Amino acid sequence: MGIAVRKTTDETDLERELLRQGVDGRDAEHRRCDGCHRIPLIGERVAHYSGGTMRCELCASVSREQPTSEALVKHAPDGPSSRVRVIRRLPA
Numbered sequence: 001m002g003i004a005v006r007k008t009t010d011e012t013d014l015e016r017e018l019l020r021q022g023v024d025g026r027d028a029e030h031r032r033c034d035g036c037h038r039i040p041l042i043g044e045r046v047a048h049y050s051g052g053t054m055r056c057e058l059c060a061s062v063s064r065e066q067p068t069s070e071a072l073v074k075h076a077p078d079g080p081s082s083r084v085r086v087i088r089r090l091p092a
Contacts, residue, residue, distance in 0.1 A: 035059030040073045 030039045033046070033056040040046050040056045047060035047067035055063060060070075 033059055035063070042073050044073050045070055046073060 031054060032039055034053040035055045036059050038056055038058075045057045045060075047055050047057075047063070048069045048071065049055065049063075049065055049067050055067075060067060
């Protein structure tokens with residue numbers, strides 16, 4: 001049986017503010033599509049256009065402008081999206 005913990009308004013406000021700061025920080029690190037403002041997924045192709053604009057695969061497919069280059073999104077800007085860490089080894 002779990003213990004019920006009542007959150008105060010201050011705790012809820014603090015959690016909301018910490019979440020907001022985390023999301024804002026993440027958004028600042030990622031380049032967004034200039035068409036739909038979505039963060040391209042790992043493995044997705046992005047198209048670069050003259051003038052420095054970048055479009056995701058979905059927006060590039062409906063664009064009339066020809067891209068100057070294309071690239072494959074390989075990983076998140078802050079490193080690999082998932083990491084495996086050995087915490088302890090089990091006996092054989």
